[in-house]
Amino acid sequence: MKICPQTSEDGRRLAETLEGQRFAMLTLAEGGELKSRPLTPLEFDEHGRFWFFISQRTMQPLLGVGASEANLAFVDTARSTYVSITGQAEIVDSAERKAALWSAAARPWFPDGEHDPDLTLLRFAPRSAETWDGPHSQVVRLAAMAASVAAARPIGMGEHEHLKVGDGA
Known part of the structure; x- marks a missing residue:
């Protein structure tokens, strides 16, 4: 994912x-249930928005017209970092933006390239994010877990932070 310079301190963090x-993992409400699907983020732009290529055929019925409440979740088990981002997802059909974000890695899903009729964009505009950052070393994580079990309370398990990111629009 391309990460552009952010204008706010929370965005930079x-x-x-x-x-x-x-x-x-993008989570949306579908028929009264929450359902998640994996996506590959293409860009975290200078306005704090995430961009994804999606299938118009499969996603348009879920998102409809306008913005939908959504959640994005990222997990990096190797570094013991976890992120949950709340915001709005909406379909954006921009030939210029598709061309700017296009890469050969998307061709298996969109064989006709950036002009594939099924290709469209999902823009996710965050409002807030929560991050959990544990010890990066597996040995340190195991030691912290053992100390936490012995003490019956969390010890050295990492940091939890609330961030205000993007403008939610």
Whole structure:
């Protein structure tokens, strides 16, 4: 994912936490149930918005017209970082933006390239994020877990932070 320079301190902290992330889980309400699907984030833009390629055929019925409440989740077990982002998802059909974000890695899903009739964009505009950042070393995580079990309370398990990111629009 391309990460653009962020204008807010919380945006910069979130960008640092997401560095190297390749996959996210997008959760939407579908027929009264919450359902998640994996997506590959293409960009975290300078306005704090995430961009994804999606199938118009499968996603349009879920998102409809306008913005939908959604959640993005990222997990990096190797670094013991976890991120949950609340915001709005909406379909954006921009030939210019598709061309700017296009890469050959998307071709298996969209064989006709950036002009594939099924290709469209999902823009996710965050309002807030929560991050959990545990010890990066597996040995340290195990030691912290053992100390927490012995003490019957969390010890050295990491940091939890609430961030205000994007403008939610």
